[in-house]
Amino acid sequence: MVLLVLKFFCTTTAVTFNITNRCSYTVWPAAVLLDGNELLEGGGGGMRLDPGKTWTLNMADDTSSGHIWARTGCSFDSKGNGSCQTGDCGGLLACKTSGELPLTIADFALNQHGSNTFFEISLRDGFNVPMEFLPMPVKGQGLGCSKGPRCVADITSQCPSKLKAPGGCRSPCRVFNDESMHCCLGPRCEPTKYSTFFVRMCPQALSFSNHAPKETDFSCPTGVNYQVVFCPPINLASSPAPSPPNSTAIGPSSTGPPSKKVDTVVSIAIVGSVVSFILTAAFILFVVHRRLTRRCHEMEEEEAEFGKLQGTPMRFTFQQLDVATEQFKDKLGEGGFGSVYKGRLGEERIAVKRLDQAGQGKSEFLAEVQTIGSIHHINLVRLFGFCAEKSHRLLVYEYMPKGSLDKWIYCQHNNTAPPLQWRVRCRIITNIAKGLSYLHEDCMKRIAHLDVKPQNILIDHDFNAKISDFGLCKLIDRDMSQVVTRMRGTPGYLAPEWLTSHITEKADVYSFGVVVMEIVSGRKNLDTSRSEESIHLITLLEEKVKNGHLVDLIDKNSNDMQAHEQDVIQMMKLAMWCLQIDCKRRPKMSEVVKVLEGTMDAESKIDLNFVVTNQANFGVAANVTSSAAPLASHLSGPR
The missing domain is CATH 1.10.510.10 (Transferase(Phosphotransferase) domain 1)
Known part of the structure; x- marks a missing residue:
């Protein structure tokens, strides 16, 4: 594992990037720093970031510019060398370049013109994961900057077929071999409809279709920290807005005693809450009791239904199978609805499949009992019997010593x-x-x-x-x-x-x-x-x-x-x-x-x-x- 190493210059301040993975899968973020168009020595990547984890990245605030992006679909060969579907840096997990396509990039330029940091989310090279790039508020202080860009749409899931690529959605300019900074967007240009697709899905992100800086560039004063979130929630919980200066608040007056009207309102609210709680609890108890009663009736009907089956194999009690498996001690494996245990009935070795929950797989259980219980063939596993007792559902098979194919x-x-x-x-x-x-x-x-x-x-x-x-x-x-x-x-x-x-x-x-x-x-x-x-x-x-x-x-x-x-x-x-x-x-x-x-x-x-x-x-x-x-x-x- 190669951890990211960033080059520091002599400076008294640093900027922190908190990079969080909210995706349901592991990503491998990378970051490189650029000095003009030259890659700074020591840039790289390879940081594993599992779902819910955060990577804190510190760098000098006079760094010229840089990129942060996620890689997806990473795998390793027998020698431990890693490569990823997106941003794989020429097949290497550790980056010495700014990545391969397609990928969603967080661009930043720190301490520009002596006072500001500029940042953006770029889709010019394509898209692989949703992302947000926001300044982090400091408690008790205003940011003094624009909020920041978000691209929360999963473009990959709706990507046009011509732009489809492993792990992402390629830039239309790259697909149609237009490498210019301003992609061909005239009425006769084929990339036009595909470029507008990116703008429609992520209007705050920079793409070839909306290259105007005023729409896609964001800025903050020097020294502000940032958060980069992969697969952010679509709806952010906004903090409550402060009350206007002339608004009226319910509570003690700043110039007089508490109002009687306020006491009345509070008393009514308390009584209403207590009554509401009692009614809710009574309703919940009623629903639970009704469901338990219904389930008891269903189990009685199921037991009667099993008793009417014609030509079924032997029926065992749960106690018999509990003893036969030594309290289900030796597990052979497990499947979708249950586990399989090794057991013995007399001199015969058996395999007992126990369903985890009585309510699941009833039709499948009935099908297996009726079907395999009434047929016999040397190339079909033999069903010795079953148990359908209260909430217990078990099937008893012949034991196959070498397991599954x-x-x-x-x-x-x-x-x-x-x-x-x-x-x-x-x-x-x-x-x-x-x-x-x-x-x-x-x-x-x-x-x-x-x-x-x-x-x-x-x-x-x-x-x-x-x-x-x-x-x-x-x-x-x-x-x-x-x-x-x-x-x-x-x-x-x-x-x-x-x-x-x-x-x-x-x-x-x-x-x-x-x-x-x-x-x-x-x-x-x-x-x-x-x-x-x-x-x-x-x-x-x-x-x-x-x-x-x-x-x-x-x-x-x-x-x-x-x-x-x-x-x-x-x-x-x-x-x-x-x-x-x-x-x-x-x-x-x-x-x-x-x-x-x-x-x-x-x-x-x-x-x-x-x-x-x-x-x-x-x-x-x-x-x-x-x-x-x-x-x-x-x-x-x-x-």
């Missing part, structure tokens, strides 16, 4: 498991396919799992795979072509048709294709630790297959995978068949099983586009292909 296929620094051999990966893929084929085609009703992902695939001691977590599943009647439902599942594994909410079991086929690609490549579909162009595996697959470089995607951590190069590429082609955007062009899972067993060939004429990118037609497409970390489903978690 994600622990075995992602090659990360915190994963010490050796890379799986090619034959083991093939077996796991075949097991998953057979489990899904049973759900889709061999049950009385088609069952769409709707949350197929490595975290929901469990591994036994012989590396056989079983599908688990049926909390989001949907039953589909055999005579129905599709089911309309709310979006559910995990970003990164969702089929494109989720954007229209017309869902069939083919959504599982797409998710299966994603999982296959993760297994053969040894990485997550969405991995924000990678470079911008490699974050999304399926988008990268589109590029590699079109360029004939599929071999680049084979897990490089396994020599055995490299030795089976041609077989792995054939497996990728099977995955691509499953990843067709048009769900009708995807295979049935029974066809996938036949391909894996060698009794059928995969379709060769496939569309090589696997990700929906037209956001005009699919308003939430960004949720499917975003670089955000995958969210756990309601009942997901290692067993």
Whole structure:
């Protein structure tokens, strides 16, 4: 970590900059001092500033000028060298220049013309974070200066597509190669409409469209301190204005005794406050009692509802499971709604999933009990029983000693498991396919799992795979072509048709294709630790297959995978068949099983586009292909 070092000149006064991060994410602010156009020796950056933290920066008040800005999206390589999406100073975390684009800059020039400091927020180089740059009031003294500029709008979220850049919104003058100080703004100039966008969003900030100093420059006397806030609140709490000299105040007169009218007003106010408090307390008690009563009735109805379930597995008491898990001592993992604990019933080892709150996940709980409790397949995790007693909701599964698949296929620094051999990966893929084929085609009703992902695939001691977590599943009647439902599942594994909410079991086929690609490549579909162009595996697959470089995607951590190069590429082609955007062009899972067993060939004429990118037609497409970390489903978690 390189801390900012600023050069001091011999002086008796200093100016303080309090730099605060109000963003929901960490920023890495930098500051450089300029003497004319030359960078002063020792300028730099690299200060980590977590949300809510403040960095106090002191400098001599006769410094000529300088810049302060935030960097975002910073990451570090294996040697500890850091770089950031914005203001990355040529790839270095420590700055020796005034930063790369785009970035929101706080400009200042101290002790100019012997008496004043001039300061501004500049958007001439683009925008990355909202900012305010205000003088700090001194108690008991007036500032004698203008208040200061604020740019509180999040321009990045509304940035025009032509100006979009990683971590920010670029200046229109830079985009259209007009490097002049005054950007081309005539009626025939293309940057015009984009430049006015910056002015409309942040009218107090300096941009090429409003370069007039009187509108964007602010000044204060020498010696005033300043605050720079990243992501400031939109509405500042203003201090109460002082009363006018001739205003009338309620209270003792300066020339006579207290007024009786004042006493009456105070008495009425006190009585009114007491009555109001009593009424409010009574209302709150009434609401709480009503909710508790309603919840008791709901729990009684739920218990009766569970008692009417047909063909459900064994029902346990909470006391039985409390003893079986030794008071829930050994936690195996946790998911969206609950935690999973290791236990034992007689000679049988079990995994017990305990929901944290009774009111959450009732429909998911019922779905899992009814669905997995009434079906049996070697590649589906077996449900021994459940508990629905008062506020307790628990599910009892067979114990899978090697945990979930994600622990075995992602090659990360915190994963010490050796890379799986090619034959083991093939077996796991075949097991998953057979489990899904049973759900889709061999049950009385088609069952769409709707949350197929490595975290929901469990591994036994012989590396056989079983599908688990049926909390989001949907039953589909055999005579129905599709089911309309709310979006559910995990970003990164969702089929494109989720954007229209017309869902069939083919959504599982797409998710299966994603999982296959993760297994053969040894990485997550969405991995924000990678470079911008490699974050999304399926988008990268589109590029590699079109360029004939599929071999680049084979897990490089396994020599055995490299030795089976041609077989792995054939497996990728099977995955691509499953990843067709048009769900009708995807295979049935029974066809996938036949391909894996060698009794059928995969379709060769496939569309090589696997990700929906037209956001005009699919308003939430960004949720499917975003670089955000995958969210756990309601009942997901290692067993």
